[in-house]
Amino acid sequence: MEYDLVIIGGGPAGLTAGLYGARGGLKTLMVEMGMPGGQAANTDIIENYPGFPDGISGPELMQKFMEQAMRFDLEIAMGLVKEVDLKSDPKRVITDEGQYLAKTIIIASGARPRKLGVPGEEKFTGAGVSYCAVCDGAFFRNKKVVVVGGGDSALEEGIFLTKYASEVLIMHRREEFRAANVYQNRARENPKISFRLNSVIEEIVGQNKVEKIRYKNVQTGEISEEAVDGVFIFIGTEPNTEFLGGQVTMDERGYIITNDVMGCSLPGVFAAGDVRQKTLRQVSTAVGDGAVAAMSAERYLIESEQRG
Template sequence: MFDVVIIGAGPAGLTAGIYTSRGGLKTGIVELAMPGGQAASTEKIENYPGFPEGVNGYELMNAFHQQALSFGAEFIFEEVQTFDLKDPVKKIQTESRVLEARSIIIAAGSKPRLLGVPGEEFFKGRGVSYCATCDGAFFKGKKVAVIGGGDAALEEGVYLTRFAEEVIIIHRREGFRASQIAVNRAKENPKIRFELNCVVEEILGSDYVEGVRVRNVLDSTKREIPAAGVFIYVGTDPNAQFIHGEIKTDERGYIYTNQYLQTNIEGVYAAGDIRDTPLRQVATAVGDGALAAAEVEKYLSGTPNS
């Protein structure tokens, strides 16, 4: 029996675990992969306070992980399959066991959104990637394409220039959703070129990626762009595959919470990227984790906010 089970070990889940375990609550943190979530695969985080030169995402998240361990949080490295939330004691079904908890914080985060074009699924691991930090070194001296126009696309595109001969950023518009500083850095990098007003219609190759077919959205012309790798950054979707009906979500699957991060189920809270929130950053996830932990402590002491 846990006082609180936290689902997900990204910035929000780890922060919540630091707070709850330090506060004396018996804390279990369930995580399918390595601690840190998407932040752990980010080469350099420049907008997290306290690091004027930036910080490596893996190193930052490893520090979060070690801090949670130091206060006694227990990590269960399994996948959550479903849960039963109707009773005061909640039940979480993983691959090999049923965990019981007096409260739950859902901090499962989000995952890269698929592009949804022919060839994407077939070439996963054979040239299609969603993580430049993980796979960039495989493309030393080669041409790669980056799909997207947000901060992740441009920042990871710049990172890929460490290895690639050329990085082609393909974006469906003329303008970018990314911050101006990210745009400027990409435009100033001589190894980056842009293919704007273009959408990818197919990823091409035989055994491995050899290029992409793009369509110009202004004149509908199509052409092929050679590339040995395709890095896709077109947004995220919530890791909500285990949520079935009990918890209220929006049409995309992001969890609705009130200002205290309570869901519609008593004793169940949500924090970080998986909830319906206007900003998804490490800093906001950390704030969510701290608030959710504080609210769990109030709930378990019988003085919850309404």
């Protein structure tokens, strides 16, 4: 079946694009590999999304996004996108569940947590190593955990983990955090939180689960060990662009380069949200991207029809 618009990814950008596309009368399909909502659906509380002065949980907000988009007959297909052909007419999206044809495509495949790349990380993923505090925090009730990172996510998730853990150690490779002052102040005021600055994990150690970390002071070179039950890693993200096969222009880190209307380097192909090169990755910016991308796709279709 051929669609006017196929959206790859169901996070805030994809859901917004789906809302705008379907509401605009385009036959629109959104392809998502898991539960719609992306990383936002794994966030405990979102405090800076306009319209919710008391904050709202990530899962609840994403559920509202999905309900609103589906109200305008957005179609949703589950499946992992394996490859795409963005140069054919129509364009093709190939998933592990089937193939879809599209006149236009919006890539909103988002980004995934970046890994430390240290010994023990892969071995203990799911056995003490986690990239999602909301998903796994309850498993560490009355236990000691370390949070790695210095940005908003690291401190925000560290604060969240104090709901369960008896002690939260936040480790950062630099002397100062990059996180907003509001998160820094909350973390410093929390009696369950302590800090290790100028430090990096060298190895995650254990038998069948995480038992301790081996870490280094980057200023002195001193190696130390600390007994912990869990390691939560929040050191940034990497774009989900491997399936594109280099068909659109990307920067050196793999983020898609777009123009001011979300257009990519190929006609009829747009990108929105965390997958594209940008300075701020938030739900609010993803929503803006998704709206612009959908309107640009609609404009492209109109102009294509006019050209005959």
